[in-house]
Structure formats: C-alpha cells, structure tokens
Amino acid sequence: MNQNQVNQPKHNFFAVDLGATSGRTILGSIEDGKLKQRELTRFPNKMIQMGGHLYWDIYALYNEIILGLKRANDEGIELTSIGIDTWGVDFVCVGEDGALLRNPYCYRDSHTEGAMEEYFRMIPKEKVYEKTGIQFMNFNSLFQLSTLRRNNDSALNAANKILFMPDALTYLLTGEAVCEYTILSTSQMLDPRTKKIDTELIGAIGLKESMFGRYVNPCERVGTLTPEVQRLTGLGAVSVVAVAGHDTASAVAAVPAQNPNFAYLSCGTWSLLGIETKAAIINEKSYQYNFTNEGGIEGTTRFLKNICGMWLLERCRKEWKDAPADVNQVNADAMTAEPFRSFINPDDSRFANPSSMVEAIQDYCRETRQPVPETYRQIARCIFESLALRYREVLGYLREQAPFPIEKLHVIGGGVYNRYLMQMTADSIGIPVVTGPVEGTAIGNIMLQAKAAGIVGDMFQMRQLIADSIEQDTYLPTDTTQWDKAYQRYIEIQKTH
Numbered sequence: 001m002n003q004n005q006v007n008q009p010k011h012n013f014f015a016v017d018l019g020a021t022s023g024r025t026i027l028g029s030i031e032d033g034k035l036k037q038r039e040l041t042r043f044p045n046k047m048i049q050m051g052g053h054l055y056w057d058i059y060a061l062y063n064e065i066i067l068g069l070k071r072a073n074d075e076g077i078e079l080t081s082i083g084i085d086t087w088g089v090d091f092v093c094v095g096e097d098g099a100l101l102r103n104p105y106c107y108r109d110s111h112t113e114g115a116m117e118e119y120f121r122m123i124p125k126e127k128v129y130e131k132t133g134i135q136f137m138n139f140n141s142l143f144q145l146s147t148l149r150r151n152n153d154s155a156l157n158a159a160n161k162i163l164f165m166p167d168a169l170t171y172l173l174t175g176e177a178v179c180e181y182t183i184l185s186t187s188q189m190l191d192p193r194t195k196k197i198d199t200e201l202i203g204a205i206g207l208k209e210s211m212f213g214r215y216v217n218p219c220e221r222v223g224t225l226t227p228e229v230q231r232l233t234g235l236g237a238v239s240v241v242a243v244a245g246h247d248t249a250s251a252v253a254a255v256p257a258q259n260p261n262f263a264y265l266s267c268g269t270w271s272l273l274g275i276e277t278k279a280a281i282i283n284e285k286s287y288q289y290n291f292t293n294e295g296g297i298e299g300t301t302r303f304l305k306n307i308c309g310m311w312l313l314e315r316c317r318k319e320w321k322d323a324p325a326d327v328n329q330v331n332a333d334a335m336t337a338e339p340f341r342s343f344i345n346p347d348d349s350r351f352a353n354p355s356s357m358v359e360a361i362q363d364y365c366r367e368t369r370q371p372v373p374e375t376y377r378q379i380a381r382c383i384f385e386s387l388a389l390r391y392r393e394v395l396g397y398l399r400e401q402a403p404f405p406i407e408k409l410h411v412i413g414g415g416v417y418n419r420y421l422m423q424m425t426a427d428s429i430g431i432p433v434v435t436g437p438v439e440g441t442a443i444g445n446i447m448l449q450a451k452a453a454g455i456v457g458d459m460f461q462m463r464q465l466i467a468d469s470i471e472q473d474t475y476l477p478t479d480t481t482q483w484d485k486a487y488q489r490y491i492e493i494q495k496t497h
Helices: 003-007 058-074 115-119 125-132 141-150 165-174 199-203 227-233 247-253 284-288 311-319 327-334 357-367 376-401 419-429 440-452 459-469 480-496
Strands: 013-018 022-031 034-044 047-050 053-056 081-085 091-094 161-164 178-180 214-216 220-224 239-242 262-267 270-277 292-295 301-308 408-412 433-435 473-475
Touching (some): 013 058, 013 165, 013 440, 022 058, 034 440, 058 165, 081 247, 125 284, 141 199, 161 165, 161 178, 165 178, 165 220, 165 239, 239 440, 247 270, 247 301, 247 440, 262 376, 270 376, 284 376, 311 327, 311 357, 311 376, 327 376, 376 419, 376 480, 408 419, 419 433, 419 480
Parallel strands (some): 081 239, 178 214, 262 408
Antiparallel strands (some): 022 034, 047 053, 220 239, 262 270, 270 301, 292 301
C-alpha cells in the first residue's frame, strides 16, 4: 500500500459530467462533514458535421472516461463508485450483437425541423402534452425518433436497444442496458404519473417499451466495470451507480435551499428556470406557457421552462473581432453601454442556431423598430438585460402555478460568474438571488453517489452538507423602478413581434 492510499478518504466518488461543449471527470469525497472535490480531467465535446448531419462522438467520450479512470488508478485512488450525467434528449441505437450502430445525432441537427407537426398527424399535440407534461421542442427524443422512423433510418431499423447518452456510456462501462428516470423524463415519452414510458406514444412510431432497457432511479446500483474496462484502467470491479443522469436534475439536487419555497435557475448554455414539486403540474396554463415536468430526485418533479441562455453570448463571441478574449472583461465592458436600449426575446426561434448570431440579434431589433446594437458592448448588454427580463416573465408564470410562495431564486452553474447578470436578475425579479454552487451538476452527481453509499440520507441532508461546503453570494434587488419600466417595454415588444 502506498502513501496516497494510506492518506485518502474512506470513500471516493468518480463523477463524469458531460455538457454540450465540454466534459470533465471529478473526484469527490466527504471529509469532516464537508464535500471535497477536484477535477481530474477536462476535455472538449465537439459536434461532428458529416454527410449533412451533426453527430456526437460517443467513442471519444468513452475514451475520455477511460483516461479519467486510469488517472484515478495511477494516483492510487480506490473508488467507491462511478456516476455519469449528460445533457438530455439524445440517444444511441444498439444492435442485436450489443454493438453501437452509429454515433448519435446531435439535438441541434436540422433534420427535426417540422418533426413535431408530422408527429401530431398521428397523435394530437394536446394529447401528447396531457400524457407527458413536457415542453415542446422539436429535438425532444420522441420527435427525433419519429424523424428517424419517417426517414427509414437504418440504425433505428436495426436497433435492439435505444439508450440515452448517460445510459449508453454506462452500458459501455458495465454491459448493462438501463433507462434512468431523470434522463428518460426529458424525452417526451415518459408518463410522469406512472414513471414509465407511454406505450401509445412510442407505438405510433413502431417502438416497444422493452427497447429502452430496465428502469432505474437515482442512487440505484447498475453494475460493475466490465473485465475489459478493468484491464484498460487498472481498476477492480468498481460499482457504477445511476445518479440523476440528466445534468440539470443533478444540478438541482445540489441547490442548497433551506426550505422548499424557492425557484432555481441553472444558468449556462441553456437557462433552466423552475420549481421543485411533489407531483407534475399538467393543466391548460402549463400547456399554454409550454412548461415542462421533468424527473427529479426522490420522486420529485422539476416544473420548469427551458430558456436560451449564454448560448447567445457564446456564439457572438466567436464572431466578434474586436472584443477581449476574456469573457469577464466582455461582461464588464457591457456595463459601459447605454442601459435599456434594445431587447430581444431570447427564445425566438431565429436564435436557435443561426449562421450569424450577431446578425440575428440585429435583425430582431431592426424588425421591432428598436435601436440596432452595433458594438460588442451594446450587443452583450442587450443579451444580459433581455435574459433578466425573460427570467422575470417566466418567474411570473411559475408564480401562477406554484403551490407555495417563491421567496428567493437560487442560481447554479457557470452563469453565476457574471455578477452583472446576477444583479440585473435580482433587480428584474424583485426577490433575492442566491448564487452557488457553480459546479452544481458535478456536486449533485457526487452527492447522489454518497447517498447510494449510505453516507448521507435524504435530499435535505444532502443540501445542508452542500451549503456547509460552498461559498454563496446573495444579490438583493436595488433599482426596481427602472426595471419595471423596462419590463413593460419588453412585453410590448413581444406583443408587436
């Protein structure tokens, strides 16, 4: 036994956290009642454009996980378990012989344009929502699968199993084909009442429930590393645990709330704004506002809305020639631009994946007869103010539906580094904004593994331990009068557009 093994904590948890642009492997442990974590590896997750389509390279992601596990072994770390979380909706087809049939399509691929309308020819839109309570987006798994079926896709035709991204990577590590609850809930195929796939919805496109693997819930042990993975990494038969496979579900699990009267905002490439409830909220208003009911931990439901987030800024930064490379400097420079000059609706369809995000923003402002932002400072300020106003709009919808008063907004994710946006959000919504943790997804992943190991009990104990382990900042509303006026203008602009 080497010195590293003597000094290491009793339990070490290996978290794989995969986002739509990058991935990481993180080592976590609980020491003296506090969470400790450190990054082992970081790597890009690049979309591959080929043959007119966008794909994810699942083999590259698998290899990065192997490299991370090998790194842990090289450091003499004895792992208690492994957990994987990823973005939602995308999936892999697996053949009769157990091999992957093709790299998975990326949800941003254009082949699903018009897919919802085609599907609604078979089952009406209202019925689909009543069954699932899921926000309509053309890249939801149901519509991706419907598109593949309509195009007579060879991989789907030959599929024995269909595995969502975290389940597919778990399968490559363990050989076990499972369907984890929270990632399934992003697909628009889950009935939130039964917690199972709705067979009528998938039957309309010729699929069967058995094609999606056995159901598992967060904190459930899936299996152990295969002999091949053990040889590649030098590790033993380490357990692989189903965490909240959907990254947002893991992130919300890490919200350090002291009571249930809160809303949360996962602020990154996407902004996901919602509340945590005991049961799904499916009614005429939730349908009208296009809210989604996704699975959370311990049987909870995450009632939320997807909002286009820092994707807007990320895309603009790739086009700007005169802007600083440091995003923090871009954020600061935006504050030198004139406030409340022009607004956009971040969720307008033109911003989904335009060839030029700068031109898309400028065209929107031009069409709505607003001053057109020209400099990177003006465009960045337009983005930040528009996001803060959109958060206010969606929070208003949440207040109509929430079975409790919303007293504060907890913000997690990389967006908390933008202190200007956080203060704008507090001023816009008129309640305190509490930020942290930044790495909410990885923390939730680790804590759910810790719960599976019996180190922590329910989610309230988890959240208390997280609160004791991180630094949080609180932003209080200040200049609400100006924001009230700006919000009225923002709403008027949406009405006229």
